[in-house]
Amino acid sequence: xxxxxxxxxxxxxxxxxxxxxxxxxxxxxxxxxxxxxxxxxxxxxxxxxxxxxxxxxxxxxxxxxxxxxxxxxxxxxxxxxxxxxxxxxxxxxxxxxxxxxxxxxxxxxxxxxxxxxxxxxxxxxxxxxxxxxxxxxxxxxxxxxxxxxxxxxxxxxxxxxxxxxxxxxxxxxxxxxxxxxxxxxxxxxxxxxxxxxxxxxxxxxxxxxxxxxxxxxxxxxxxxxxxxxxxxxxxxxxxxxx
Amino acid sequence: xxxxxxxxxxxxxxxxxxxxxxxxxxxxxxxxxxxxxxxxxxxxxxxxxxxxxxxxxxxxxxxxxxxxxxxxxxxxxxxxxxxxxxxxxxxxxxxxxxxxxxxxxxxxxxxxxxxxxxxxxxxxxxxxxxxxxxxxxxxxxxxxxxxxxxxxxxxxxxxxxxxxxxxxxxxxxxxxxxxxxxxxxxxxxxxxxxxxxxxxxxxxxxxxxxxxxxxxxxxxxxxxxxxxxxxxxxxxxxxxxxxxxxxxxxxxxxxxxxxxxxxxxxxxxxxxxxxxxxxxxxxxxxxxxxxxxxxxxxxxxxxxxxxxxxxxxxxxxxxxxxxxxxxxxxxxxxxxxxxxxxxxxxxxxxxxxxxxxxxxxxxxxxxxxxxxxxxxxxxxxxxxxxxxxxxxxxxxxxxxxxxxxxxxxxxxxxxxxxxxxxxxxxxxxxxxxxxxxxxxxxxxxxxxxxxxxxxxxxxxxxxxxxxxxxxxxxxxxxxxxxxxxxxxxxxxxxxxxxxxxxxxxxxxxxxxxxxxxxxxxxxxxxxxxxxxxxxxxxxxxxxxxxxxxxxxxxxxxxxxxxxxxxxxxxxxxxxxxxxxxxxxxxxxxxxxxxxxxxxxxxxxxxxxxxxxxxxxxxxxxxxxxxxxxxxxxxxxxxxxxxxxxxxxxxxxxxxxxxxxxxxxxxxxxxxxxxxxxxxxxxxx
Numbered sequence: 056x057x058x059x060x061x062x063x064x065x066x067x068x069x070x071x072x073x074x075x076x077x078x079x080x081x082x083x084x085x086x087x088x089x090x091x092x093x094x095x096x097x098x099x100x101x102x103x104x105x106x107x108x109x110x111x112x113x114x115x116x117x118x119x120x121x122x123x124x125x126x127x128x129x130x131x132x133x134x135x136x137x138x139x140x141x142x143x144x145x146x147x148x149x150x151x152x153x154x155x156x157x158x159x160x161x162x163x164x165x166x167x168x169x170x171x172x173x174x175x176x177x178x179x180x181x182x183x184x185x186x187x188x189x190x191x192x193x194x195x196x197x198x199x200x201x202x203x204x205x206x207x208x209x210x211x212x213x214x215x216x217x218x219x220x221x222x223x224x225x226x227x228x229x230x231x232x233x234x235x236x237x238x239x240x241x242x243x244x245x246x247x248x249x250x251x252x253x254x255x256x257x258x259x260x261x262x263x264x265x266x267x268x269x270x271x272x273x274x275x276x277x278x279x280x281x282x283x284x285x286x287x288x289x290x291x292x293x294x295x296x297x
Numbered sequence: 298x299x300x301x302x303x304x305x306x307x308x309x310x311x312x313x314x315x316x317x318x319x320x321x322x323x324x325x326x327x328x329x330x331x332x333x334x335x336x337x338x339x340x341x342x343x344x345x346x347x348x349x350x351x352x353x354x355x356x357x358x359x360x361x362x363x364x365x366x367x368x369x370x371x372x373x374x375x376x377x378x379x380x381x382x383x384x385x386x387x388x389x390x391x392x393x394x395x396x397x398x399x400x401x402x403x404x405x406x407x408x409x410x411x412x413x414x415x416x417x418x419x420x421x422x423x424x425x426x427x428x429x430x431x432x433x434x435x436x437x438x439x440x441x442x443x444x445x446x447x448x449x450x451x452x453x454x455x456x457x458x459x460x461x462x463x464x465x466x467x468x469x470x471x472x473x474x475x476x477x478x479x480x481x482x483x484x485x486x487x488x489x490x491x492x493x494x495x496x497x498x499x500x501x502x503x504x505x506x507x508x509x510x511x512x513x514x515x516x517x518x519x520x521x522x523x524x525x526x527x528x529x530x531x532x533x534x535x536x537x538x539x540x541x542x543x544x545x546x547x548x549x550x551x552x553x554x555x556x557x558x559x560x561x562x563x564x565x566x567x568x569x570x571x572x573x574x575x576x577x578x579x580x581x582x583x584x585x586x587x588x589x590x591x592x593x594x595x596x597x598x599x600x601x602x603x604x605x606x607x608x609x610x611x612x613x614x615x616x617x618x619x620x621x622x623x624x625x626x627x628x629x630x631x632x633x634x635x636x637x638x639x640x641x642x643x644x645x646x647x648x649x650x651x652x653x654x655x656x657x658x659x660x661x662x663x664x665x666x667x668x669x670x671x672x673x674x675x676x677x678x679x680x681x682x683x684x685x686x687x688x689x690x691x692x693x694x695x696x697x698x699x700x701x702x703x704x705x706x707x708x709x710x711x712x713x714x715x716x717x718x719x720x721x722x723x724x725x726x727x728x729x730x731x732x733x734x735x736x737x738x739x740x741x742x743x744x745x746x747x748x749x750x751x752x753x754x755x756x757x758x759x760x761x762x763x764x765x766x767x768x769x770x771x772x773x774x775x776x777x778x779x780x781x782x783x784x785x786x787x788x789x790x791x792x793x794x795x796x797x798x799x800x801x802x803x804x805x806x807x808x809x810x811x812x813x814x815x816x817x818x819x820x821x822x823x824x825x826x827x828x829x830x831x832x833x834x835x836x837x838x839x840x841x842x843x844x845x846x847x848x849x850x851x852x853x854x855x856x857x858x859x860x861x862x863x864x865x866x867x868x869x870x871x872x873x874x875x876x877x878x879x880x881x882x883x884x885x886x887x888x889x890x891x892x893x894x895x896x897x898x899x900x901x902x903x904x905x906x907x908x909x910x911x912x913x914x915x916x917x918x919x920x921x922x923x924x925x926x927x928x929x930x931x932x933x934x935x936x937x938x939x940x941x942x943x944x945x946x947x948x949x950x951x952x953x954x955x956x957x958x959x960x961x962x963x964x965x966x967x968x969x970x971x972x973x974x975x976x977x978x979x980x981x
Contacts (some may be wrong), residue, residue: 107492132497143616151481152482156976
């Protein structure tokens with residue numbers, strides 16, 4: 056039996072004295088797409104951070120391909136090298152570096168010096184706006200452009216598992232459609248997805264499976280076409296009507 | 298036309314003459330920029346790191362007789378990067394998300410602690426008069442004269458070559474290599490760098506090893522310029538080099554090189570022509586005599602204040618800073634009423650016991666020390682106001698205190714003014730200077746404000762003190778800066794006991810003022826500003842007004858304290874009490890023991906005066922064991938251990954801005970609170 060790409064076993068995590076997750080277990084199989092839904096403050100972002108090694112769980116284990124990574128210390132770079140990439144929420148770019156330097160930081164490690172130019176071209180093809188601004192310092196980009204930049208970084212790399220936290224936040228509806236199109240494309244190419252999204256409609260459409268997070272625990276898991284009804288019965292603010 | 302030919306020849310000679318010191322400034326500025334760029338730390342401990350390598354080189358080559366290359370390798374390429382790695386692993390790795398000001402305080406703590414730590418560990422003492430040799434064979438005795446106007450020696454040429462080559466290599470490192478890009482990325486956000494698949498810990502360890510190697514190399518190269526190795530000389534050089542680094546806004550290496558050279562040229566040319574002009578125009582003469590030594594500090598201050606681009610740069614904030622939040626402050630602690638009662642009773646009891654022991658039993662020495670402790674507590678309350686309440690780092694509190702002391706000296710000496718009136722006047726003068734100084738520097742904010750105040754302190758030290766209307770001029774050299782004790786009606790404060798009472802009264806009054814200020818509108822305003830300047834501005838708070846008040850009040854308190862200290866010692870004793878480097882230790886000790894509270898300042902005052910005799914010299918142990926004499930063998934420890942200890946404690950500032958002792962007290966108070974509540978819960 057092949058181990059799932061990512062598996063969380065009884066994970067507890069939080070910040071300082073504050074607990075955000077209580078005994079969460081979740082697995083993402085190869086080429087599977089999982090939507091993580093829940094109300095504000097349910098612990099979605101914390102789960103995404105634990106799953107990508109940004110924060111270490113205080114109890115439980117996080118396994119990549121069945122093996123523990125980072126031995127209990129936060130070490131996102133090991134996760135990235137194992138093929139688990141994370142597009143964090145918000146404007147996660149290096150404000151003092153140029154657009155090209157932001158991208159090169161990831162691409163040169165992933166594709167080597169030789170593959171760098173090709174990877175940059177693919178990023179600019181995906182978001183032509185970035186190509187126009189390649190020498191501009193990222194801190195001076197608009198909010199939407201910064202989102203594009205942090206997305207371009209992970210989308211071009213096409214990791215084995217992409218954890219995407221609030222992708223649609225701050226993007227124009229047209230761009231959101233385009234982003235989800237790209238997601239379904241890299242999904243078809245074999246990348247597994249773990250999608251955290253307030254805009255539930257889009258996410259459920261894309262994913263096979265959904266997990267509902269409430270007060271730091273997973274309270275429901277199942278096929279995503281059943282999730283809409285479950286969410287409505289639990290009176291979530293679903294953003295778009297299912 | 299010979300006049301004009303002479304002029305150009307002199308100008309040329311001045312430029313050549315300015316090149317070697319310019320290369321010194323450039324070397325340090327380069328290292329400073331390198332550290333800032335790769336670690337985000339405004340590293341005032343750079344001088345301390347340079348000092349350690351220079352001292353190691355001196356010890357290995359001059360004292361142990363090692364060959365030069367071996368001494369250079371060990372001091373600059375083994376010891377220096379090792380220190381950098383240790384600093385990164387133990388301290389700065391955990392401070393990546395801390396604010397620039399917190400990191401500055403940590404660096405100041407290190408600059409106090411590191412040189413003493415090395416001196417104690419390596420049993421190194423500054424040897425005056427022993428020639429410090431450079432790295433080149435016959436470095437100081439073989440000269441080259443390429444243009445026929447100025448002779449460079451070999452060491453100077455080596456230094457200039459290293460500065461140039463280092464600039465080129467480092468610029469190439471940042472432009473063309475991945476590690477250069479990764480180092481800049483880690484400074485901004487270590488977590489995001491990791492999400493690009495890069496091991497941030499390894500990158501920042503490399504960055505610290507690299508910049509520390511550079512610090513060590515700079516230290517060894519510039520050491521021959523000093524007569525003896527003293528860590529404070531290195532610190533002063535770093536402060537000057539900040540001017541050169543500021544020219545490149547702390548990020549551009551080529552501009553730092555040019556800034557350093559430019560500074561050297563400017564000073565040399567100025568020194569070439571000013572004496573000549575002042576020969577023709579006598580009114581220039583006092584300027585020439587006084588300005589020359591302080592020129593670097595004037596330039597630094599001018600760059601900081603006049604160059605608008607500085608200080609406007611906002612720190613690029615880490616988008617993932619929420620991943621490693623700072624530990625929650627225990628500030629809003631609800632105290633159990635029983636605990637409050639108990640601590641108050643304990644406080645009163647402690648003061649009563651210690652007071653009566655001092656009053657009835659203490660001899661002249663202990664009376665003197667306790668009075669010093671009380672007065673230092675007054676001075677430290679000025680740090681409480683500016684750093685604890687306003688959140689600003691001022692490094693010229695010593696200068697404000699000196700202004701208080703000098704005012705008494707001048708008023709009593711010249712006009713026979715009442716000493717207490719002169720003390721109040723001194724506080725007023727200090728407040729006025731503080732307010733005026735705050736106008737140009739407040740715009741800077743944060744780290745730059747600290748540097749500007751430091752430049753002001755050095756300027757005061759180099760220029761103002763020498764004026765007869767401030768420091769007494771030549772008269773003071775002959776007779777000292779004598780200050781009488783006050784006399785009110787029948788009470789003559791020449792008696793040490795009476796003076797102690799006066800000092801305690803002043804401390805109580807100043808404490809009440811500080812508490813009133815903290816609880817009042819100004820205090821609340823400052824708390825809001827400390828939290829978020831933008832948020833405060835959005836609810837209509839004027840940052841400038843509140844900060845000017847804080848600066849002025851802080852300066853006044855320091856001035857009053859300085860006046861008291863001068864009365865106590867019956868002399869201003871400027872350089873031992875109030876020199877610019879002393880004020881660094883003041884900041885360190887207050888920050889270590891509690892910068893937010895009045896008790897913190899009092900603890901710091903007590904620690905300043907009493908820690909060394911009581912703890913380090915072992916007198917407390919002797920009393921407890923009821924011994925007859927000092928303990929031989931085990932004690933005494935050297936007094937400089939207090940620099941190491943408090944410097945190390947100040948390093949905790951980033952994690953516990955309220956002070957380490959204060960943090961511990963609050964934690965135990967919280968624990969007792971819980972226990973009391975649990976007991977009451979069980980009873981009911």
